[in-house]
Amino acid sequence: MATYVLTVNGVEHSVEAEPKMPLLWVLRDVIGLTGTKYGCGIGQCGSCTVLLNGSPGRSCQRSISSIGDERITTIEGLSESGDHPLQVMWDELNVSQCGFCQPGQILTAFAMLRSRPNPTDADIDREMSRNLCRCGTYIRIKEAIKQAAGLVED
Amino acid sequence: MKKISNGLPFMLEALGIDPVTGTKFDPFTHVRNNGRDSRTVILNLSRRSFLKTSALAGGSVFVLGLGTGFRAQDSPDVMETGTREEAVSDSEFRPNVFVALHENGDVFIVNSRSEMGQGVRSSIPPLIADEMEADLERVHVLQADGxxxxxxxxxxxxxxxxxxxxxxxxxxATARVMLVSAAAADWGVPAEECEAENHVVYHRASGREAAYGDLARMAAEQPVPEDPAFKPREKWRYIGKEIRGTDNRDIATGKAVYGLDVKVPGMLYASVEHCPTIGGTLISYDAAETLKVPGVREVVSLPLASASPGFGSLGGLAVVAENTWAAFQGREKLIAEWDLGDNASYESAAYRETLEASVKAPGKVIRKTGDEAAAFDSAATTIEASYYVPMLAHTPMEVPNATAWFKDDGSCECWAPTQDAQGARATVAQTLEIEESKVTIHITLLGGGFGRKSKPDFICEAALISRAVGAPVKVTWKREDCIQFDYFHSPSAQYLKAGFDEDGKAVSWLHRTAFPSISSTFAPGVKYASEGELNLGFTTVPYDIPNMSCENGEAIAHVRIGWLRSVCNIHHSFAINAFAGEMAHSVGRDQVEYLLELLGPSRSLNDMFPEKGPYGENLEEAPYHTGRLRAVLERAARESGWGSQALGPGEGMGAAVHYSFGSYVAWVMRVKVENNTVRVVRADGVIDCGTYVNADRVRAQMEGNLVFGLTLAFNGRITATNGSINQSNFHNYRLLRMEQTPETHIYLTESEMIPGGVGEPGLPPVSPALTNAILAATGSPVRELPVRLA
Incomplete structure (x- = not known):
């Protein structure tokens, strides 16, 4: 066991954990932030996506010992009161069905819009195809991203 | 609920299964027995003494209001919430178990069904609110326990x-009528002169009005009407509209609580190593290295299930740890020697051959009209084809998981993403051999269900482990467990033959199907499908052909077989619609035109069912009808530009139509085949589900079924070697991704017929519409899934 200091959503957490423990399980079971989901454990589905210094990463594939001073943002920290344009559009367009994969979808979309504020359909297809949704909400995710991009632009 | 005394893990009789032979299994019997026949109990619960003992008031209702449902306050620790629970028990007016009205005007509506993404929490509460004339903005949705x-x-x-x-x-309506009565009594006017509208009761003649909250106490004193009149359709406020999702905001902010997110103080984390085959036994194991993994507390050996495990725990070696990851790591270090038993012989490739042999020979005749053999002899031409669909796994994004707390007083409290909380309660009670009244099942949000979470095996695991270790325990299945120890969709082989007259009109039809029955999961030795399974799209083929024979061949199961979204309709609709496409192709006719000819004139098909419909439908009010099949197909064709689209090289369009669960769905797909790969360019789907509640969720289910159907059509394949499943995770059991999702158009039929189903009916026609489009594009039929081009 070792002690690590993680900055999650702007808050420092001192965590005792095995060096190889994936960030996913540190967030969920140790710190208690359960918005980050376990879907596959092998980096295939994107349900565990978090932002590391603003870039999307698979928290199931990142050991706690590899994090260093990277700033971690989870879905709980995306906005102060849940009103980021992506969260607003996810609500307005009723994107979610079961909703389990959506935190990962939203964070992946957030990172894409940071690097491509005006994504084409092909951009969205390419970037968002990293994330799986068994309910099949892809059509609405795409539309919500387009509309949120407009809001971000304004 | 009935119990079985012989130790079988579920109420088989209640499901219509003979516990000895298993031959009567009908996955929908329980719908009929416990569905339409059970009426909502309307009681006036406003007496506080009753309230104190009701499950709603007394249980840990950790679900908060509309827009904040399933929300944990500052942490997902469900034990720390419950403020709304007091609000409900303080409500002055509880006309029945589903509705409560507080003096301040807050309305609490209890949603008793499980939310797995189908939108039930955004459909039932608005429906109740509509009849109550309650303002949806003031409605808080609570989740019932089982x-x-x-x-x-x-x-x-x-x-x-x-x-x-x-x-x-x-x-x-009960609540509305009692509120109106209260106001009328207070004003001394006849109730007929008063009217409820959006949280207020009015007496227009005298200009008086009273807010719902102010009437709550008096309403509680009113008699409960036995048969309250419903609102006229034109006054519906929410029904049929697009209604915002109850849990949208919580999902988008990470606050929604799924089973996997439950946390109970002092909880330990467990994960179970199962025997690779069903019915195997544990010879020996060595947990020494496991116990050295930091965070691992202990290893518990759970009794192994039989070869007919039903809904009970599979058993195995449970690693109990301080966090999920340590439990997973501990499993990696386990050394276990299994006797794999008889099912180690299961090879899915060889098994496929036995299924295909089964449908090459005559089978048990399920439906017969005319003389199909004679008609084949005299036909101008005939065609035949065999179809194969492999095993499929459910793979909801949230793996099976449950939290259980077996307490010192011998009771067991469980939190689980379950589709069937009452069934889970009974099964957990039987597993622990305690009274059902000592088991509590809290229904969390489900991160997808699709039928997998109807089965409480994973909840039983949690209960057993909690009892063994004396602490609350959360069991988490790895994705690999979820795929390899599923209740699989049956692999199936089908053979079809058609005979035509000189004009290309179909005069004879032979269809044979063979697949291991769901009944096999509950009883050994089951060889044939149940009537209920065969009614899922097979016996019920709607075609207007004078000579028909539908036959069922033998098939024995070697894994747990279960129901997956739309169940046997998946393979039956695929084969029937794909064969219809081949029939049209063989006689040089347009697919849609030929499908319409096969469906024949607009007519009721109720005479197929001597007693009741295959889905427990009310056939008197809503007959199984070719007119509705024709209408959705014609609309899908029209909206897609069927016949008027200029198709490029490698492009083709295909259509399919199917009835299931009381609803009618048609899909038209447009594909482009290039470099030996298929891309779906556009999909047009039409659903006629009669009257619907939340138009938006109906569309969402059509969209979701499209993706689900294309996933199974392009990627869905589970295989077995030496009795073990070869696939393990999303790299080799792939789901459709966004870039493969076509432009999609959904159309809802406006109808005043009684409601049909929504969660499943969109799925069955997806795969054959796709393969019919490939046939149109390439001239070559697709006869097995997943699609492989010739």
Whole structure:
């Protein structure tokens, strides 16, 4: 066991954990932030996506010992009161069905819009195809991203 | 609920299964027994003494209001919430178990069904609110625990609206009538002169009005009307509209609580190593290295299930740890020697050959009209084809998981993403050999269900481990467990033959199907499909052909077989619609035109069912009807530009239409085949589900079924070697991704017919519409899934 200091959503957490423990399980079971989901454990589905210094990463594939001073943002920290344009559009367009994969979808979309504020359909297809949704909400995710991009632009 | 004394893990009799032979299994019997026949109990619960003992008031209701449902306050620790629970028990007016009205005007509506993404929490509460004339903005949605007082909670078979539409309305109408009576009594005017509208009762003649909250106390004193009148259709406020999702905001902010997110103080984390085959045994194991993994507390050996495990725990070696990851790591270090038993012989490739041999020979005749053999002899031409669909796994994004707390007083409290909380309660009680009244099942949000979470095996695991270690325990299945120890969709082989007259009109039809039955999961030696399974799209083929034979061949199961979204309709609709496409192709006819000819004139097909419909439908009010099949197909063709689209090289369009769960769905697909790969360019789907509640969720289910159907058509394949499943995770059991999702158009039929199902009916015609489009594009039929081009 070792002690690590993680900055999650702007808050420092001192965590005792095995060096190889994936960030996913540190967030969920140790710190208690359960918005980050376990879907596959092998980096295939994107349900565990978090932002590391603003870039999307698979928290199931990142050991706690590899994090260093990277700033971690989870879905709980995306906005102060849940009103980021992506969260607003996810609500307005009723994107979610079961909703389990959506935190990962939203964070992946957030990172894409940071690097491509005006994504084409092909951009969205390419970037968002990293994330799986068994309910099949892809059509609405795409539309919500387009509309949120407009809001971000304004 | 009945119990079985012989130790079988579920109420087989209640499911219509003979516990000895298993031959009567019908996955929808329970819908009929516990569905339409069970009426909502309307009681005036406003007496506080009753309230104190009701499950709603007394249980840990950790679900908060509309827009904040399933929300944990500052942490997902469900034990720390419950403020709304007090608000409900303080409500002055509780006309029945589904509705409560507080003096401040807050309305609490209890949703008793499980939310797995189908939108039930955004459909039933608005439906009740509509009949109550309650303002949806002031409605808080509460989630019920598993309890018989709510009637049928088994969320399965696309039943939540279609079987209980009038019951939900009655729950709301009762409240409205009592509120109106209260106001009328207070004003000394006849109730008929008063009218409820959006949280207020009016007496227009005298200009008086009273807010719902102000009437709550007096309403509680009113007699409960036995048969409250429903609102006229034109006054519906929410029904049929696009209604915002109850849990949208919580999902988008990470606050929604799924089973996997439950946290109970002092909880330990477990994960179970199962025997690779069903019915194997544990010879020996060595946990020494496991116990050295930091965070691992202990290893518990759970009794192994038989070869017919039903809904009970599979058993195995449970690693109990301080966090999920340590439990997973501990499993990696386990050394276990298994005797794999008889099912180690299961090879899916060889098994496929036995299924295909089964349908090459005559089978058990299920339906016969005319003389198909003679008609083949005299036909101008005939064609035949065999179809194969492999095993499929459910893979909801949230793996099976449950939290259980077996307490010192011998009771067991469980939190689980379950589709069937009452069934889970009974099964956990039988597993622990305690009274059902000592088991509590809290229904969390489900991160997808699709039928997998109807089965409480994973909840039983949690209960057993909690009892063994004396602490609350959360069991988490790895994705690999979820795929390899699923209740699989049956692999199936089908053979079809058609005969035509000189004009290309079909005069004879032979269809044979063979697949291991769901009944096999509950009883050994089952060889044939149940009547209920065969009624899922097979016996019920709607074609207007004078000579028909539908036959069922033998098939023995070697893994747990279960129901997956739309169940046997998946393979039956695929084969029937794909064969219809081949028939049209063989006689040089347009697919849609030929499908319409096969469907024949607009007519009721009720004479197929001597007693009741295959989905428990009310056939008197809504006959199984070719007119509705024709209408959705014609509309899908029209909207897609069928016949008027200029198709480029490698492009083709295909159509399919199917009835299931009381609803009618047609899909038209447009594909482009290039470099030996298929891309779906556009999909047009039409659903006629009669009256619907939340138009937006109906569209969403059509969209979701499209993706689900294309996933199984392009990627769905589970295989077995030496009795073990070869696939393990999303790299080799792939789901469709966004870039493969076509431009999609959904159309809802406006109808005043009684409601049909929504969660499943969109799925069955997806795969054959796709393969018919490939046939049109390439001239070559597709006869097995997943699609492989010739």
């Amino acid at each position: 309890d018989a007082m709510y009637g049928d909670q088994n969320t399965d078979g696309s039943t939540s609206i279609r079987n209980f539409f009038d019951d939900w309305r009655k729950a709301g």
